[in-house]
Amino acid sequence: MNQPHIFHEIDNAMRSLKDAVILMAGLTRQNLERAIQALLTRDIDLARMVIGDDSDVDDLEVRIDQIGMDILIRFHPVASDLRLVITSMKMAHNLERISDHAVNIAKRAKKICKSNETVEAAIIEPLYSMAENLLRDALLSYTDTNTELGESLKPSDRALDAAHKQVISLLSGRIETSGSRTENLLHLIFIARSLERIGDLAVNIGEDAVFLGEARNIRHDHKKDKAPDAEQP
């Protein structure tokens, strides 16, 4: 909405809220990228940095909740203003969970780095690319209120799910003959799982962006599409 509020303090508060979400989104993406880098380049220091920086993301989640609460208390927002507050608070929650997954990846990367090189780590990279693209598009759908983009994420997430299954299958197959590398392969399985979950959380953000832009709730639509025939007359 380009038209400013008559009471400019509302615009200032809304701007603070959105800026905090964008900052949190940037930190979260950076944490994820560094966690994967730490895994692929066997960089323990980078993994430690991700684990340490997560508290900044946690602090931002609390700050966004506080700004949102302040706006609700002071300005009683309605319509698109209300949707921005609700969406931003939900987005902060999703970002915090994504950053937690980045931390999980970094912790497992640290453990992998301490042992012999695990060549299978490279097969995580395509999964990361898919999850990162999903996250980037989800964040764009929020910052630009691009509902079309927000609604388009499910097919990409399904592709990520399929790739995740393949990776799990491959890694599980190798565990049987891996000997001392079993623990590292299990770490990779959990890393793949985190990336798959990040895809799901990105889809949630895209759905929230649709609600932000059009007040349309598209959550669980895929379940409705699959409603059993028995329910039809």
Added chain:
Amino acid sequence: MNDLLEKPVITPTSTAAVEIRNVSFSYGSTQALKDITLDLKKNEVTAFIGPSGCGKSTLLRCINRMNDEIVGTRITQGEILVEGINIHHPSVDVVKLRRDVGMVFQKSNPFPSSIFENVAFGLRMRGERNNAVIAQTVEESLKSAALWDEVKDRLQESALGLSGGQQQRLCIARTIAVKPLVVLMDEPCSALDPIATAKVEELIWELKHDYTFVIVTHNMQQAARVSDRTAFFYIGELIEFSDTKRMFSNPRVKKTEEYITGRFG
């Protein structure tokens, strides 16, 4: 239908208590309402919102022909039906109309008489002579208006000694004592503190099971809290009329969005 008319002009078929059909209204040469059409459903609260001068109070006052008292004003087109009856039909008794379509004003206006007599006034005007019936109706009305417990021991004291919030609830009791079909409220809480406002809002919520309410308010939160539907007016035009939850979460019209979010002008 009450006794608005001895013979109804139109048989009521609608779920609407009030049907406003293509109404335009002028103060002299100034057009205040332009081709307004909307239904006020029975047992619902409808809020009229909009900036000052948008015509919301004018429309409210059209529903019980309060504007008849202002020289030079007239409905230039359209009609208003209350329970299916055209309120401008020559055989409509305006006094009876205003009993069926009661009104509560911005500033509480108790008569300079006792609490009891304020509520009994409409009944006596209607010709009720049975003191037992009057006493019972006064008690019921004060209970409905959530005022009974506060005044039952001082019914003969002056109504002017009540607080602002109590006076407004007394006015509501006075209005409902004659069992109206519709209660019109013109900014009923604008002079009240938050507690008194909450009591009036609770009252509206409770009483809507028996009456149809129309409330003019500048308070967006009040409209969102108490109304089922909201009509937004701007420069005499009805811009949007929809379910209140819908209007305050996702208004259809950009002008509405700008107004309710405070981006107007």
